[in-house]
Amino acid sequence: MLTRIDHIGIACHDLEATVEFYRKTYGFTDVHFEVNEEQGVREAMLKINATGDGAASFIQLIQPIREDSTVAKWLAKNGEGVHHIAFGTDGDVQDEADGIAGKGVRVLYDSPRRGSMGSRITFLHPKDCHGVLTELVQKATT
Amino acid sequence: MLTRIDHIGIACHDLEATVEFYRKTYGFTDVHFEVNEEQGVREAMLKINATGDGAASFIQLIQPIREDSTVAKWLAKNGEGVHHIAFGTDGDVQDEADGIAGKGVRVLYDSPRRGSMGSRITFLHPKDCHGVLTELVQKATT
Numbered sequence: 001m002l003t004r005i006d007h008i009g010i011a012c013h014d015l016e017a018t019v020e021f022y023r024k025t026y027g028f029t030d031v032h033f034e035v036n037e038e039q040g041v042r043e044a045m046l047k048i049n050a051t052g053d054g055a056a057s058f059i060q061l062i063q064p065i066r067e068d069s070t071v072a073k074w075l076a077k078n079g080e081g082v083h084h085i086a087f088g089t090d091g092d093v094q095d096e097a098d099g100i101a102g103k104g105v106r107v108l109y110d111s112p113r114r115g116s117m118g119s120r121i122t123f124l125h126p127k128d129c130h131g132v133l134t135e136l137v138q139k140a141t142t
Numbered sequence: 143m144l145t146r147i148d149h150i151g152i153a154c155h156d157l158e159a160t161v162e163f164y165r166k167t168y169g170f171t172d173v174h175f176e177v178n179e180e181q182g183v184r185e186a187m188l189k190i191n192a193t194g195d196g197a198a199s200f201i202q203l204i205q206p207i208r209e210d211s212t213v214a215k216w217l218a219k220n221g222e223g224v225h226h227i228a229f230g231t232d233g234d235v236q237d238e239a240d241g242i243a244g245k246g247v248r249v250l251y252d253s254p255r256r257g258s259m260g261s262r263i264t265f266l267h268p269k270d271c272h273g274v275l276t277e278l279v280q281k282a283t284t
Contacts, residue, residue, distance in 0.1 A: 002168050004191040005147055005199045008227055010274060018272050025245050025271075026144050026229065048229070049146040049199075052192030057147045057199060080273030082224040085150055087168065087190070103167050129167075130160050131222030132152060 002096070003053035006088035006137040007045070007060040007116075011075050015063040018080075019044045022059060032117060040069025045116050055088055055139050060116060084123070086135035093138035097122045100136075105129065112138070144238070145195035148230035148279040149187065149202040149258075153217050157205040160222075161186045164201060174259060182211025187258050197230055197281050202258060226265070228277035235280035239264045242278075247271065254280070 012018040015033075022028045030047040046059040062083065064072035074083060089096045097107045106125035115121030118140030126133040154160040157175075164170045172189040188201040204225065206214035216225060231238045239249045248267035257263030260282030268275040 002170075002190070005150065005201075008147065008150060008224075010272070012272055021272055025242055025247055028144075048144070050194030051199070057191075057193070059147075081268075082150075082227060082274055085224060100167055105167060126223075130152070130154055130163055132224055 001090050002087040002136070003090045004051040004055055004088040005057050006055070006086040006135075006139070007058040008082060009060045009062055009084040009086065009135070010081065011062050011064075011071050011078075011083040012080050013063065013075065015042050015044055015061055018061050018063075019046070022046055022061070028059070034116065035065065036114070036116075037065075038113060039071070040064055040066040041071050043116060051088070053088065053090055058116075060086075084133035084135050086121075086137050088137045088139060091138075093120045093122055093136050096136055096138075097124075100124065143232050144229040144278070145232045146193040146197055146230040147199050148197070148228040148277075148281070149200040150224060151202045151204055151226040151228065151277070152223065153204050153206075153213050153220075153225040154222050155205065155217065157184050157186055157203055160203050160205075161188070164188055164203070170201070176258065177207065178256070178258075180255060181213070182206055182208040183213050185258060193230070195230065195232055200258075202228075226275035226277050228263075228279050230279045230281060233280075235262045235264055235278050238278055238280075239266075242266065 028046045032045040044061045105128040108123040112120040120138040124134040170188045174187045247270040250265040254262040262280040266276040
């Protein structure tokens with residue numbers, strides 16, 4: 001079951017400058033930085049609010065670190081802006097993805113990959129989701 | 143203070159078909175429909191989760207009802223997809239907007255307008271927000 005908006009993923013050219021915009025403009029100061037080599041991005045997770053399922057919602061800022069990363073290509077085409085949205089699961093993300101695949105939506109990964117803060121993630125094809133690149137997130141067990 | 147992701151606004155061509163996609167695919171069944179004549183849209187608010195500030199986060203699906211609405215023009219240019227993001231305030235939305243304007247971000251409305259479910263809303267210029275059309279929402283008092 002999908003129990004929260006886990007995050008909104010926003011592509012940017014300069015991670016530090018964009019984090020500083022969100023901090024200065026809105027006062028969002030709870031920030032976690034990491035690099036995802038597999039995805040070819042640096043990212044910042046800004047915690048916005050707690051959610052009723054015991055997790056949280058974040059703004060995820062992502063900056064490509066390689067020109068051949070999918071986010072780099074997306075930025076070159078679209079410029080800075082919202083890149084994807086992510087729903088959080090309360091159970092196993094692959095089980096959730098399998099259920100959704102059974103409804104005719106293409107799942108982009110054969111098996112979950114590592115997402116922010118130790119999460120397990122997969123993506124749904126935007127053409128099957130009314131134009132929205134959609135991620136599923138199972139947060140790390142604590 | 144901004145205390146939640148209030149909603150993600152997604153533009154679509156066919157509101158009923160898109161609501162049905164979210165219902166069938168993800169099981170989101172808590173849906174509120176309304177028309178905003180001023181904005182020139184029909185919309186559906188799908189509640190996704192409760193938030194720690196006592197409010198909730200939604201997916202907002204929006205379909206233009208007039209060809210001269212800003213969303214109609216946006217759809218013609220971009221196709222279906224994420225149109226804007228919205229943060230919720232814990233206080234007066236105009237006070238929040240004034241504070242943000244003082245940091246050099248253009249606010250698009252002179253005074254708040256009516257948003258979904260009786261909320262008071264305003265928007266920030268996407269060019270001042272790293273490419274993201276950003277809404278501020280003060281939810282209706284209950």
